[in-house]
Amino acid sequence: MAPLRHLSGGEIPDRVFKFAMSACGLSVLGLLILIVYELATRSGLSWHAFGFRFFKATDWDPVNEQFGALPFIYGTIISSVLALMIAVPLAIGVAVFTTEMCPKKLRGPLSFFVELLAAIPSVIYGLWAIFVLVPLLSGYVQPFLAKTLGWTGLFEGPPYGIGMLAAGIILAIMIVPIISSITREVLMVVPQHQREGVLALGATRWEMIRVGVLRNARAGILGGIILGLGRALGETMAVTMVIGNRPEIAKSLFAPGYTMASVLANEFSEATGDVYLSALIEIGLALFLVTIIVNALAQLLVWTVTRGQPARGHA
Amino acid sequence: MPETRAAIQTAVPPVSLRRRVTDRFMTFAAVATVVIVLAPLIAIFGYLVYRGVGSINWAFLTQTPKPVGEAGGGMANAIMGSVFILGIGSAIVVPLGIGAGIYLAEFGRNRFGAIIRFTGDVLNGVPSIVVGIVAYSIVVLYQRHFSALAGGVALAIMMVPTICRTTEEMLLLVPQALREAAYGLGVPRWRTTLSITLRTATSGVITGVMLAFARVAGETAPLLFTAFGNQFWNFHYDQPTAALPLQIFVYAISPYDEWHRQAWAGALVLIVLIVTAVAAVRYVVRRGSFGTA
Numbered sequence: 001m002a003p004l005r006h007l008s009g010g011e012i013p014d015r016v017f018k019f020a021m022s023a024c025g026l027s028v029l030g031l032l033i034l035i036v037y038e039l040a041t042r043s044g045l046s047w048h049a050f051g052f053r054f055f056k057a058t059d060w061d062p063v064n065e066q067f068g069a070l071p072f073i074y075g076t077i078i079s080s081v082l083a084l085m086i087a088v089p090l091a092i093g094v095a096v097f098t099t100e101m102c103p104k105k106l107r108g109p110l111s112f113f114v115e116l117l118a119a120i121p122s123v124i125y126g127l128w129a130i131f132v133l134v135p136l137l138s139g140y141v142q143p144f145l146a147k148t149l150g151w152t153g154l155f156e157g158p159p160y161g162i163g164m165l166a167a168g169i170i171l172a173i174m175i176v177p178i179i180s181s182i183t184r185e186v187l188m189v190v191p192q193h194q195r196e197g198v199l200a201l202g203a204t205r206w207e208m209i210r211v212g213v214l215r216n217a218r219a220g221i222l223g224g225i226i227l228g229l230g231r232a233l234g235e236t237m238a239v240t241m242v243i244g245n246r247p248e249i250a251k252s253l254f255a256p257g258y259t260m261a262s263v264l265a266n267e268f269s270e271a272t273g274d275v276y277l278s279a280l281i282e283i284g285l286a287l288f289l290v291t292i293i294v295n296a297l298a299q300l301l302v303w304t305v306t307r308g309q310p311a312r313g314h315a
Numbered sequence: 316m317p318e319t320r321a322a323i324q325t326a327v328p329p330v331s332l333r334r335r336v337t338d339r340f341m342t343f344a345a346v347a348t349v350v351i352v353l354a355p356l357i358a359i360f361g362y363l364v365y366r367g368v369g370s371i372n373w374a375f376l377t378q379t380p381k382p383v384g385e386a387g388g389g390m391a392n393a394i395m396g397s398v399f400i401l402g403i404g405s406a407i408v409v410p411l412g413i414g415a416g417i418y419l420a421e422f423g424r425n426r427f428g429a430i431i432r433f434t435g436d437v438l439n440g441v442p443s444i445v446v447g448i449v450a451y452s453i454v455v456l457y458q459r460h461f462s463a464l465a466g467g468v469a470l471a472i473m474m475v476p477t478i479c480r481t482t483e484e485m486l487l488l489v490p491q492a493l494r495e496a497a498y499g500l501g502v503p504r505w506r507t508t509l510s511i512t513l514r515t516a517t518s519g520v521i522t523g524v525m526l527a528f529a530r531v532a533g534e535t536a537p538l539l540f541t542a543f544g545n546q547f548w549n550f551h552y553d554q555p556t557a558a559l560p561l562q563i564f565v566y567a568i569s570p571y572d573e574w575h576r577q578a579w580a581g582a583l584v585l586i587v588l589i590v591t592a593v594a595a596v597r598y599v600v601r602r603g604s605f606g607t608a
Contacts, residue, residue, distance in 0.1 A: 017505030018422055024414025025423060025431045028475060032434050035441065035472075038452045093348025101345055110349070112597070117356050119593050121533020123560045124582045127567045128359045131366075131575070173355045180352070204330060204338035227440075234442025236536035237560075241568060261444045261536070268448070269461075269540040284448045288441060295440030299433070 035288065043282035045274055054282060060247045060263075062271075067279035069286070071247035075164070075257035076287070079239060080232040082168030082253070083175055088225055090172075091179035092214075098180075099187040100209050111184065118177035126241030129170045134161035134242060137169075142254060156252040160244075165253040167243040171235055175228040182227060186220030186305050187213055223301030230294040234287060236261040260287045360586075367583025370576040376584075380546050380562075386573055390581050392548045396463070396557040399550060400542055401528060403467025408474045409524060413513075415475070416482020416520070421508055423483075432483075439476040446472050447537035455541060463549065463556035466542025473534060474527040481523025485516040522596050529592040533585055535560035559585050 046054065050067060057068020098110050138161030145155040190213050198212035199205075214221070244256020245266055260283050271277040374389050381388030415435075419428050450469035455461055489512045497507040513520070535558075538544075543555040544565065559581055566578035 014504045017508070021414050021418040021422060024411050025418030025428070027411060028415050028431050028438065028479060029434050031472060031475060032438055034453070035445070035449050038449050039445070042452050090348045090352050093345045094352050097345040097349050101342060113353060113356060116590070116593070117352075119529060119589055120359065121535070121560060121585060121589065123533065123535040123564050123567070124359070124363070124586060127563060127578055127582055128362060130567055132358065132362055176352050202330070204334050206338040206341040207334065209341075230440050234440075234444065236442065236444045237564060241564070261442060264444045264448065265536055265539055268451070269543065281448055281452070284445050288445045291440055291442055291445075292437055295437055296433075299436050 039281060039285040039288055043278055043285045045278035046282040047278075049275055050279075054279070055286070058247075058249065062267075062273070062276050065273065065275050067275070069260070069279075069283050071249050072258050072260040072263050072283060073286075074249050075243065075247075076233055076259040076261070078253075079164060079167040079171055079243065079257065079259055080229055082164065083171030083232045084225065084229055086169065086172035087176045087179060087228060091176045091224075091228070092183055092221065094176070094180045095183035095187055096209055096214070099184055100205070100213065111181070114177050114180055117173070118181075122174070122235060122237040123241075125170055125174055126238035129166060129238060129242045133170060134166055137161040137166055141165075146254075153251050154253050157250075157254040159254060160256075162242055162244045162256060163254050164243065164250075164257045167239045167257070167259070168253070170238045170242060171232045174235060174238060175232050178231055179224045179228040182224030182302060183217070183221050186217045186224065186302065189220075189306050190216045217305065219301050220305030223298045223303075223305070226294055226298035226301065230291045230298060233294065234261055234291045236265050240265045260284075363579065363583055363586060366576070366579035370580035371583060375577065375580050379548060380577075383571060383574075388577075390557075390559060390562050390577065390584075392545065393557040393559045393562040393581065394584065396542070396545065396549065397532065397559040400463050400466040400470060400538070400556060400558055401532060403463060403552060404470035404474060404531070405524070405528070407467060408471035408478060408527075412475050412478030412524075412527075413482050413520060415479040416486065416523075417508060417513065419479065419483040420486035421504075421512070432480075435476040435479050438472075442536075443473060443534050444536040444539075447539060447541055450537060450541045458553055460553075461541060461543035461555040462551075462553045463542055464552045466538045466556060466558065467552075469537035469541045470531045470534065473531045473537065477527040477530055478523050481526060482516075482520050485519030485523065486512055488519065489515045518599060522599050525592050525596050529589045529596070532589055532592075533560050535564050539564075 046067065049065075050057070054067060055069055055073065057066075058070045059066050059068050060071065061067070094110075094114060098107055098114075102110060138159045142155070142159030142161065142165070146159065149155050194212045194216055195208055198208045203211065239259055240262035243259060243262060245258050245262055246256040247258045247263070248255065250257070264280055264284055264287075268277075268280050271280055372389075374387050375391075376389060376394070377391050378387070378389040379392045380390070415431070419431060422428070423431060446469050449472065450465050454465035454468050458465070493511055493515060494507055497511045498504075502511070538558050538561050542558050542561065544561045545555045545557040547557075549556045563578045563581045563585065566574040566581070569575070
């Protein structure tokens with residue numbers, strides 16, 4: 001071996017190569033650390049000024065430099081939860097249909113079309129929402145909801161179209177592909193004999209899906225849902241374009257709201273004053289931490305089911 | 316034995332009406348969800364084509380924006396600006412991402428590799444607006460103004476996970492025997508990795524890069540306060556630059572009909588670029604030697 005090694009330039013180039021590639025790999029980790037560092041240091045000013053009160057206060061007053069992020073946190077949570085409530089049943093239905101019910105030939109095209117939904121940029125969803133969804137909501141859906149469910153207090157007020165409901169619906173459309181593609185992956189790793197066993201006991205197809213498939217895939221499906229939640233929490237453009245952008249906490253879903261991501265999109269480039277900028281970055285840091293935790297949790301859940309195969313949230 | 320068959324038939328009672336109805340209903344419900352999910356997809360594409368095709372013309376593709384109130388003008392500078400920013404981003408990230416992918420595939424079959432892999436997945440979930448803040452904080456604050464470079468850095472950060480992950484997957488698909496054959500001939504490891512493994516996986520790696528492009532080409536949020544936008548041509552890396560998604564956003568929320576028209580045209584151009592890329596990638600992955608990917 002020794003002479004051959006010598007012939008090919010010795011061990012040095014190999015070491016250099018390994019070192020260089022390791023550096024590239026390390027830079028991925030470095031990138032994450034850099035993100036945390038930048039967000040943490042640049043939000044320090046706001047943290048020192050407001051402390052924990054920042055997350056409990058509802059006043060957002062750049063002129064007097066008083067900042068509280070609660071309306072944005074509220075808006076982010078409500079719009080995301082609303083999106084999940086709409087998207088989860090749909091996404092699971094689509095996944096069940098593609099894996100368990102539809103003819104094999106239809107499987108490929110169907111999943112392609114659903115994935116196509118994931119490829120549409122956020123800003124185009126927003127554009128469509130402004131000119132199609134919002135008029136539809138204000139003209140038909142909201143008057144109907146107000147008439148039938150107005151007594152709950154969730155569907156009160158003038159039907160402008162723009163507001164929390166529109167944001168929740170557009171978010172739902174955007175997260176269906178993620179939840180359904182992960183659910184599909186998870187359903188596909190449920191062993192075939194589980195299905196056959198349940199069918200042999202005399203179950204109908206739905207009973208087989210419920211007992212043999214969905215119950216086995218629970219953890220992975222939950223992972224997919226949480227991944228969808230992570231996406232919904234951080235989604236910016238489409239929400240900004242239809243949510244109304246008013247830092248208010250209202251019970252009615254017809255009312256305008258504001259999310260953490262949208263306030264960054266709208267006010268960041270115009271933020272004058274260090275405290276203002278720092279407060280916005282603190283919102284960014286909070287959003288980052290929440291999505292990181294949510295995503296890590298989802299990855300772990302999906303991993304336990306698919307055993308090491310990566311979950312694909314995007315693309 | 317007819318007696319046993321009869322015994323089995325009596326032992327297994329017929330499926331009750333309630334169970335049969337539930338089964339039918341659930342099948343119907345699943346089909347309904349597919350229809351409900353595909354409806355917005357068709358609505359979005361239909362409306363996009365309907366509004367977009369009517370608004371695209373030669374001027375749209377070749378001219379810069381006209382001032383408010385003047386008809387005509389286009390998004391040529393924004394289209395080229397997007398290409399420019401993407402170019403800067405990929406110049407930064409492609410070597411780095413492929414390197415990280417090589418590390419994961421060739422040296423990272425251990426605990427540290429698992430950490431890097433997990434980090435990549437976590438990065439994948441970082442909201443794009445937060446990436447914008449980071450690019451602002453590491454580029455714009457030092458340059459003291461918005462720039463194409465800052466936009467490129469933001470997009471580069473967003474592309475890392477996709478490129479890194481697909482490169483790894485594609486390299487792992489290269490048969491181990493190829494590597495061993497090269498080692499057997501006395502080819503050093505670095506040479507084997509670059510000229511044999513990476514070379515064999517080239518089409519797959521390019522696929523990954525294209526996927527990353529498709530993913531970030533439509534990103535608006537990270538460009539809002541990095542590239543910022545520009546009404547004129549710009550090819551200076553340290554000056555504010557227009558980008559197609561930014562222009563669509565600004566025009567969409569404006570009160571002018573003419574701008575709305577152009578937003579739809581821009582959206583159509585953007586979606587055609589992205590869908591072409593995704594479809595091409597799908598085609599290559601299916602037909603190429605990496606069918607199992």
